Amino acid sequence: MNTLLFVLKSLMGGVVTLRLPKTVPTQPTFRGQVQLDKDLCIGCGRCAAACATKVIEVKRDRENKDIYRWSYDAAQCTFCGRCKDACNKFHALSMQTHRPPVYTAIGSLKQEYVMIRKRPETAAPKAAAAGSES
Ligand code: SF4
Ligand code: SF4
Structure with a gap:
């Protein structure tokens, strides 16, 4: 096929590529930001x-x-994911399945909570329920 014919055919054929999504989807097992369930955390x-x-x-x-x-x-x-694994008794940690946000300043993604220590036995029943849900 000569070059001119090839170019003409390509011009007539229209768009053949796919438009990429704005955000690339993640898998359900994707490990994103760590998320704390304050009700389940005992502060161990x-x-x-x-x-x-x-x-x-x-x-x-x-x-x-x-x-x-x-x-x-x-x-x-x-x-x-080591922190999540370490909290396997209380299930207070999970990992988001979407990508972490882009940050522009150091510390802007930092989360901090001040909480009252719980006795393990008061948090454990809730943790057991949370564990059975997953
Ligand atoms: S309960 Fe879980 S999240 Fe809370 S301090 Fe202990 S290991 Fe960390
Ligand atoms: S163990 Fe530390 S580095 Fe690993 S997921 Fe948890 S917070 Fe992030």
């Missing part, structure tokens, strides 16, 4: 201990030992 700190990059911090209040601060910065997270 196992998630923080499991996080190699120290993205999760669980700190007790200096004056009131019943209060703790749980924080997580998705911008520093490697999305490995």
Whole structure:
């Protein structure tokens, strides 16, 4: 086929490529941002201990030992899922199945909650219910 004929055929054929979606869909097993269920968290700190990059911090209040601060910065997270695995007794952590948002400033994705420590036995029944749902 000569070149001119090929070009004419291509011009007449119309668009043959597909338009890409604005956001590429993820799989259901995609590991996105870590999400905390405050009702299920007892403040044990196992998630923080499991996080190699120290993205999760669980700190007790200096004056009131019943209060703790749980924080997580998705911008520093490697999305490995070790924290979620470490919380396998209380099921307080899950990972979002969509992509994390783009951030423009350091710390803008940081989440921090101040909570009252719970006894494991008060959180465990809820955790068991949460675990059976998944
Ligand atoms: S999220 Fe889970 S592992 Fe982390 S402090 Fe809360 S209960 Fe403990
Ligand atoms: S997913 Fe991995 S890097 Fe991110 S907070 Fe959990 S343990 Fe840390």
